[in-house]
Amino acid sequence: MDVNLILDIISLIFLVISSVFLGFLTFLMLKSSAKPKLKVKVSSNDRRNKLVFYKGEKNTVRFYLENVGHWYGKPVATSIVLYMNFESEFEPTKMRYGSSLEKEDQTVRRGKGDSKYLRASGIHLSHEEPGEVVEVDVKMPVEKGLYRFWVSAYSDQGDCGVHKFQLEIIDKAV
Numbered sequence: 001m002d003v004n005l006i007l008d009i010i011s012l013i014f015l016v017i018s019s020v021f022l023g024f025l026t027f028l029m030l031k032s033s034a035k036p037k038l039k040v041k042v043s044s045n046d047r048r049n050k051l052v053f054y055k056g057e058k059n060t061v062r063f064y065l066e067n068v069g070h071w072y073g074k075p076v077a078t079s080i081v082l083y084m085n086f087e088s089e090f091e092p093t094k095m096r097y098g099s100s101l102e103k104e105d106q107t108v109r110r111g112k113g114d115s116k117y118l119r120a121s122g123i124h125l126s127h128e129e130p131g132e133v134v135e136v137d138v139k140m141p142v143e144k145g146l147y148r149f150w151v152s153a154y155s156d157q158g159d160c161g162v163h164k165f166q167l168e169i170i171d172k173a174v
Contacts, residue, residue: 027072038125039068040151040163051167053140053149059139063151066131067121074127077155082120082134085111086149089141092118097134139144144169 041064042051053059064086067077074117086092095105095118111117123132141147146166153160 015047017145018102030072034069034072034075035158036075036125036155036160037068038077038080038153038160038163039066040064040153041066042165051165053167053169054172055169056140056142057143057172058137058139061136061149063134063136064131065125065134065153067127067129069127075157076127077123077125077157077160079121080123080125080153082123083111083117083152084120084134084136084149085115085117085152086138087147088116089143089147090112090116090149091139092116092136093139094137095116095120095134097132099132101133101135102139139150141169144171 043062043064065080065082067074069075082097084092084095092108093106097103097120099106103122105118105120108116108118109134120134125132146168148164148166150165151163153163
């Protein structure tokens with residue numbers, strides 16, 4: 001056998017082993033630096049279960065938060081702080097959250113762009129455990145149209161994203 005061929009084979013084996021090892025190290029770094037990934041769903045508490053409301057109607061908007069993680073890591077999200085933001089035309093009054101909706105916030109604050117928001121804190125979500133329900137009582141705008149609202153989420157592990165939604169305000173059927 002030729003010496004150059006043997007050296008080429010040894011070099012190839014070393015290259016494959018070192019590439020696999022570097023790939024494994026990269027995966028471990030990616031997994032250890034993973035931030036929580038929250039999924040937020042929204043619905044109303046009425047039978048229509050659509051994000052269509054009547055002008056001036058008082059209703060409850062229900063949010064469901066879940067820690068879905070990433071394919072490469074599923075870290076726990078601890079001490080989550082949620083900011084439930086509504087455009088200025090809304091009148092949020094109360095928010096309930098916690099395992100059995102036992103926690104409450106009624107302090108409506110002014111936010112960016114003249115929005116109004118309520119704040120929930122101290123939520124902990126692990127991957128593959130049931131999520132958390134947050135309910136917000138809000139009086140809808142008096143003008144029909146499309147309105148936006150959003151949820152900003154932060155945890156001890158970092159930013160968990162801004163989740164944007166739209167709802168429609170319509171005239172009440174006669």
